[in-house]
Amino acid sequence: MNQSGPLRLFHLSDIHFGLEDTAALAWAERCIAQEAPAAVAITGDLTMRARHGEFARAAAWIGGLRAPVTVGIGNHDMPYFNLAERFIDPCRRFRAMQARIGSGAGLDGLAPADLAIVPLKTTAAAQWRLNWSKGRVSGAALAATLARIDALPAGARVLVAAHHPLTEAGTRGTALTRGGARALEALARRRVLAVLSGHVHDAFDRTHETAAGPVRMIGAGTLSRRLRTTPPGFNELTITGREVQVRVRSFTA
Numbered sequence: 001m002n003q004s005g006p007l008r009l010f011h012l013s014d015i016h017f018g019l020e021d022t023a024a025l026a027w028a029e030r031c032i033a034q035e036a037p038a039a040v041a042i043t044g045d046l047t048m049r050a051r052h053g054e055f056a057r058a059a060a061w062i063g064g065l066r067a068p069v070t071v072g073i074g075n076h077d078m079p080y081f082n083l084a085e086r087f088i089d090p091c092r093r094f095r096a097m098q099a100r101i102g103s104g105a106g107l108d109g110l111a112p113a114d115l116a117i118v119p120l121k122t123t124a125a126a127q128w129r130l131n132w133s134k135g136r137v138s139g140a141a142l143a144a145t146l147a148r149i150d151a152l153p154a155g156a157r158v159l160v161a162a163h164h165p166l167t168e169a170g171t172r173g174t175a176l177t178r179g180g181a182r183a184l185e186a187l188a189r190r191r192v193l194a195v196l197s198g199h200v201h202d203a204f205d206r207t208h209e210t211a212a213g214p215v216r217m218i219g220a221g222t223l224s225r226r227l228r229t230t231p232p233g234f235n236e237l238t239i240t241g242r243e244v245q246v247r248v249r250s251f252t253a
């Protein structure tokens, strides 16, 4: 990878093993094999109900991809039926899957390019509101992400990978992320190239204004059968310098 040349990444989200679209998934896998993107970023909701069998299938599929992959956790990836586990260690099954596929959280430095994919956790095991599926950026989660960004070499290009959009993006599905506005302002101050997310199952690309300047928000659709308004698909990102081009790749059977 040449720093001055364009870098191509695939951004996938919301595969939801358990209710995945097998034809769309096979197509995405073929695209990755044939087009060899520099990396694949998957922004959460790997499973439907965080069942062990669903994680096993996610690990097998992701492990078979011929590209560096980073995976983030979504609200569906925390135990749903086992409340004790949900409260004591909600990310345990997800971490076990990550360990199986040998993927860390984020790609801090896609050597030799100066591009990093840094995770931001937006899931909460429980919240002070009825709908726990919505987003939340805790102070600790934001601090962890900012510390990773600040540890990168000066001038590094950063993509942040979250599950929930940090503010509403005009899609039918909502994220209502608490702490999202504060996170967006902190990320705008660090001039991240974009914040990647999923959760709403429709693709979007918009620029959000904050007191610290603009920040780009890019959402990928879904490769599951849980469709909202658009067909299954993923995003192809082409990064040239600090410019990010988004192409929505849709699957039509």
Ligand SMILES: [Fe+2]
Pocket: 014, 016, 045, 074, 076, 199, 200, 201
């Ligand atoms: Fe989802």
Ligand SMILES: [Fe+2]
Pocket: 045, 074, 075, 076, 163, 198, 199, 200
């Ligand atoms: Fe989600």
